[in-house]
Amino acid sequence: MVEIELDGQKVEVLEGSTVMHAAEKAGTYIPHFCYHKKLSIAANCRMCLVDVEKAPKPMPACATPVTQGMIVHTKSDKAIKAQKGVMEFLLINHPLDCPICDQGGECQLQDLAVGYGGSGSRYEEEKRVVFHKNVGPLISMEEMSRCIHCTRCVRFGQEVAGVMELGMSHRGEHAEIETFVGMSVDSELSGNMIDICPVGALTSKPFRYSARTWELSRRKSVSPHDSTGANLIVQVKNNQVMRVVPLENEDVNECWIADRDRFSYEALGSDERLKTPMIKQGGQWKAVDWQTALEYVANGLKQIKADHGAQSIGTLASPHSTLEELYLAASLMRGLGSGNIDYRLRNAEFPAQGGVRWLGTSIASLSQLQRVLVVGSNLRKDHPLFAQRIRQSVRKGCGLSAINSIAELASPDAWAMPVSNSVLAEPAGWAQALADVAAAIAADKGVSAPAAGQATDAAKAIAKSLMGGERKAILLGNAAAHHANASSLLGLASWIAAQTGASVGYLSEAANTVGAQIAGALPTGEGMDAGQMLAGKLKAVLLLNTEPEFDSAAGAAAKAALNAAQMVVTLSPFKANMDFSDVLLPISPFTETPGTFVNAEGRVQSFHAVVKPLGETRPAWKVLRVLANLLELPGFDFESSQEVLKQIEGAQSAQVPAERLDNSSTSAIELTAGQGVPAVASIYQLDSLVRRATSLQLTADARQVAAEGVAA
Numbered sequence: 001m002v003e004i005e006l007d008g009q010k011v012e013v014l015e016g017s018t019v020m021h022a023a024e025k026a027g028t029y030i031p032h033f034c035y036h037k038k039l040s041i042a043a044n045c046r047m048c049l050v051d052v053e054k055a056p057k058p059m060p061a062c063a064t065p066v067t068q069g070m071i072v073h074t075k076s077d078k079a080i081k082a083q084k085g086v087m088e089f090l091l092i093n094h095p096l097d098c099p100i101c102d103q104g105g106e107c108q109l110q111d112l113a114v115g116y117g118g119s120g121s122r123y124e125e126e127k128r129v130v131f132h133k134n135v136g137p138l139i140s141m142e143e144m145s146r147c148i149h150c151t152r153c154v155r156f157g158q159e160v161a162g163v164m165e166l167g168m169s170h171r172g173e174h175a176e177i178e179t180f181v182g183m184s185v186d187s188e189l190s191g192n193m194i195d196i197c198p199v200g201a202l203t204s205k206p207f208r209y210s211a212r213t214w215e216l217s218r219r220k221s222v223s224p225h226d227s228t229g230a231n232l233i234v235q236v237k238n239n240q241v242m243r244v245v246p247l248e249n250e251d252v253n254e255c256w257i258a259d260r261d262r263f264s265y266e267a268l269g270s271d272e273r274l275k276t277p278m279i280k281q282g283g284q285w286k287a288v289d290w291q292t293a294l295e296y297v298a299n300g301l302k303q304i305k306a307d308h309g310a311q312s313i314g315t316l317a318s319p320h321s322t323l324e325e326l327y328l329a330a331s332l333m334r335g336l337g338s339g340n341i342d343y344r345l346r347n348a349e350f351p352a353q354g355g356v357r358w359l360g361t362s363i364a365s366l367s368q369l370q371r372v373l374v375v376g377s378n379l380r381k382d383h384p385l386f387a388q389r390i391r392q393s394v395r396k397g398c399g400l401s402a403i404n405s406i407a408e409l410a411s412p413d414a415w416a417m418p419v420s421n422s423v424l425a426e427p428a429g430w431a432q433a434l435a436d437v438a439a440a441i442a443a444d445k446g447v448s449a450p451a452a453g454q455a456t457d458a459a460k461a462i463a464k465s466l467m468g469g470e471r472k473a474i475l476l477g478n479a480a481a482h483h484a485n486a487s488s489l490l491g492l493a494s495w496i497a498a499q500t501g502a503s504v505g506y507l508s509e510a511a512n513t514v515g516a517q518i519a520g521a522l523p524t525g526e527g528m529d530a531g532q533m534l535a536g537k538l539k540a541v542l543l544l545n546t547e548p549e550f551d552s553a554a555g556a557a558a559k560a561a562l563n564a565a566q567m568v569v570t571l572s573p574f575k576a577n578m579d580f581s582d583v584l585l586p587i588s589p590f591t592e593t594p595g596t597f598v599n600a601e602g603r604v605q606s607f608h609a610v611v612k613p614l615g616e617t618r619p620a621w622k623v624l625r626v627l628a629n630l631l632e633l634p635g636f637d638f639e640s641s642q643e644v645l646k647q648i649e650g651a652q653s654a655q656v657p658a659e660r661l662d663n664s665s666t667s668a669i670e671l672t673a674g675q676g677v678p679a680v681a682s683i684y685q686l687d688s689l690v691r692r693a694t695s696l697q698l699t700a701d702a703r704q705v706a707a708e709g710v711a712a
Contacts, residue, residue: 004070019050019061019072030074031083031112033090033198034150035062038255039159045150047090047112049082050074058082080116087116093128093173094199095145102140103200105213109148130176136184137698138191138259140205147177147201153193160256161187162380162391162416177201186700187416188384188683191262195245195255206266206695207243211235219610220247222597223261224320224590225686227508228363228385229599230257234265234591234610241265241591241611251364252603258384259699260683260690265591267692268614272574274586275615285578290616294623297583298630300567304540305336312539314340316530317521318546319510320687321620322595323604324644326512326519328624328636329544335633339527340538343516345552346509346679348484350529355662356517357481359600360505361473369393370469371502373401373437373462375489376430377477378408380415381683381701383507386600391417399465403433405479421461427678431485431671434492437462441499450495451488451669472502478509482553482678487667494665505663508600510687515598518660519648536561543570544620545587547577547688553679571620574688586617589689593619594641602661606645 001012004022011026018041023030033045043063050061053071058079061072073079091113098104130144151168154177158164165185166177179185185193193202216235223230231247244265246257277293278285288296304312313336315329326343333341344350366372366389380387394400394417401421402409409415409424423433432453439453440463453459466472474493483489490504497504508514516522523529528537534554541562548558562568562580570581573589587593592613596606613619621641628636638644684690684702696702 002066002068004066004068004072006072007074013066015066017066019052019059019064019066019070020048022066022072023061023074028074030061031116032062033108033148034152036152036155036196039152039155039196042151042155045090045148046086047083049079049086051076051079051082084116084118087113088118088121090148091117091121092123093145094148095127095143097143097146101143101146101200102203102208103197107200108198128173133178134184135179136186136190136700137695138205138263139185139194140203140208141201143203144176144201146199148199149175149177150198151177152196152198153177153202156193156196157187159395160192160388160391161189162388163187163413165190166193184700188259188381188701189256189388191259192246192256204243206263211237211242216242219608221590221607221610222511222605223257224511224597225260225264225690226258226383226385227359227510227513227600228253228258228383229511229597229603229605230261230385231605232257232261236611239611241268251362252599253385256385256388260686260693260696263695264689264693266694266696267689268589268591270574270692272576272692273614274572274575274584275617276586277616278584280582285584290618293583293585294627294630297567297569297585298627300582301336301540301631304566308539310337311340311526311528313338313542314528314533314538314540315342315542315544316345316533316546316548316552317341317343317516317544318345318551318687319343319513319516321512321516321545322590322593322641323512323515323519323598323648324595324641325544325620325624326516326521327644327648328621328628329542330520331635332624332628332631332633334524335628335635336631339524340533341521341527342523342530342533343513343521345530345534345546345548346478346482346681347486347530348482348553348676348678349486350523350531351487351665351667353517355664356514356602356660357506357508357663358514358602358661359475359508360503360663361601363389363599363601363603365471366390366473367392369398369471369473371399371401371465371472373403373466373474373496373502375403375434375474375476375493376427376480376483376678377404377475377507378414378479378680379477379507382478382509382680384683386507387415387417394418399469401462401465403430403437403462408479421458421465423458423462427479427483427676430480430483431488431492431669433459434489434496435669435671437466438492438496438499441467441496445499447499450492451671466496466500466502470501472500474502474504476504476506478507478680479678481506481509482680484676484678485670487665488669488671490663490665491667491669494663506600509681511597511599514600514602515596518598534558534561536564538565540567541565541569543568543572543577543581545572545688547572549577550685550691551681551687555679571623572688573617574692576688585623586615587620587623588613588617592617593621595621596641596645
């Protein structure tokens with residue numbers, strides 16, 4: 001530790017720290033623009049100049065290492081004069097457009113200019129003009145004359161997103177931030193550049209000119225998309241979601257969110273929103289009241305149960321639904337006497353499992369790994385925030401290995417980080433690839449291999465990597481989880497993990513994949529799994545927040561299977577499944593209902609509604625409760641979602657009990673099964689919200705998927 005004196009206060013910091021770090025520890029604010037705690041030091045704005053005794057001139061706090069006995073003054077005349085001088089330079093060319101700037105009210109330059117800016121300018125020359133640039137549907141670079149060249153956006157791209165999409169060209173007054181040769185900004189984390197821009201140079205294109213920051217109410221929430229469980233601040237005006245930004249949580253999403261977390265709110269105001277219950281009569285949809293719709297559903301379920309038995313009724317539930325919704329849906333089915341409920345719509349294999357499949361380690365630990373093997377994942381697109389954490393580990397020297405398909409890893413920048421060792425194979429060959437790695441480990445340790453394998457050079461390289469280091473993990477991606485040979489992949493991964501001291505777990509597809517298991521949204525007894533239900537074996541189907549055509553392995557074939565049912569009831573915020581549904585019940589999206597998600601690491605995160613339900617929309621937990629009451633099922637007397645949560649074992653704590661989290665597999669390892677391509681959603685097709693977010697569907701990732709669909 002090194003002790004320095006900062007404004008008369010003794011401060012102890014780690015050796016190698018800077019004056020800025022010491023000031024943060026002491027609670028002393030030093031004005032700055034280019035410094036950001038998650039980015040490398042650039043020291044190019046000079047706003048953080050401080051007075052260091054025995055130094056001939058003011059020194060930048062962000063780039064000055066501490067030394068034993070150093071004496072620093074941050075508020076001396078020398079420091080203040082230097083900071084005011086820098087501010088004067090910054091304002092020379094800055095346009096006087098605060099009244100129309102989207103950043104107004106949350107602009108660092110605006111805030112600091114109050115304290116360090118002058119009342120007038122000594123410069124009368126014309127201000128420079130930087131022409132606007134079109135970099136895609138998410139980020140606006142219409143006012144680049146405001147840019148102060150802090151390079152935060154450039155460093156973010158290089159260091160966090162892993163893709164240098166912005167850079168600085170030219171010199172002096174001609175310097176400007178731009179993309180390369182007119183390219184667009186396409187990173188799945190690009191929206192974070194808007195947050196870290198200290199002026200109004202980079203702003204949100206969908207939000208632009210729609211509200212002023214002081215008009216917005218700020219409410220906490222949790223992302224309903226991937227399994228990170230990113231913490232959000234949802235900003236609301238007139239009962240309408242206007243903007244979504246990150247809520248800092250170092251253990252989960254740090255201070256970042258993915259673009260789909262940020263921009264999917266556009267779907268909430270979509271023309272496709274379902275605002276009132278509807279029933280199909282004579283092939284025509286008619287709006288009805290809730291009582292009529294629910295009685296129609298209840299009477300239909302009673303009749304079908306009487307005619308065909310309870311096992312002819314089933315529920316297909318989205319893992320993006322809340323814990324409370326999934327629990328009540330499962331309870332409703334079992335109350336009717338049916339074991340037919342499943343959330344695993346994209347799975348090709350449905351093994352019995354004892355515990356809850358999860359990440360196998362904490363999310364925060366992904367930033368500190370020394371060795372990691374990823375199997376069957378388009379890591380960067382499936383889990384953008386997990387990818388950036390693993391990217392941090394790789395930047396510190398972590399050895400990254402991968403077993404993946406050629407399509408997902410062929411490109412050098414597929415994951416936007418260097419992959420040390422890889423086996424490129426079609427999905428049918430992943431189990432064999434893992435068996436080869438296991439064989440290499442077995443040969444090295446002199447133990448029996450769990451399956452027949454050949455220690456190829458690639459397998460030996462992965463084995464050698466995993467046997468080194470201390471903190472290591474084997475992570476199974478969405479494609480591995482949905483694989484027709486998923487059990488064998490898990491069994492082999494578990495054996496390798498046990499031999500190498502690594503953790504093993506699933507990256508998990510959806511916001512509540514882990515929660516769906518805790519809630520019991522799985523078939524019981526003689527209950528059918530999602531594959532069987534989507535094969536057309538049901539007479540009555542409840543679809544909870546899902547569109548099987550897009551959300552299941554059956555794809556387009558799901559329409560024909562569901563058309564064969566006597567009654568299909570869709571509970572959705574949108575006018576979905578209209579081709580084969582008989583009843584549409586408008587349920588609230590995550591912004592209009594309280595609920596709980598359990599992320600990949602088993603962290604239970606509850607949230608409140610941030611706006612009132614739109615039209616006649618109702619929270620799904622209430623709809624399921626009332627439906628159960630109409631069916632005269634016992635145990636559904638809940639007055640709030642919190643009461644439902646208390647009913648669910650283990651959900652009261654901040655973490656799921658360890659005994660519930662279990663990635664072990666008792667299935668026999670089979671290397672020959674598992675033909676076919678696993679069903680994996682692309683980044684902006686994951687759920688009903690992102691599919692209807694206009695700006696996300698205009699991105700390069702979405703356009704590529706659309707083009708491939710047309711070509712196919």
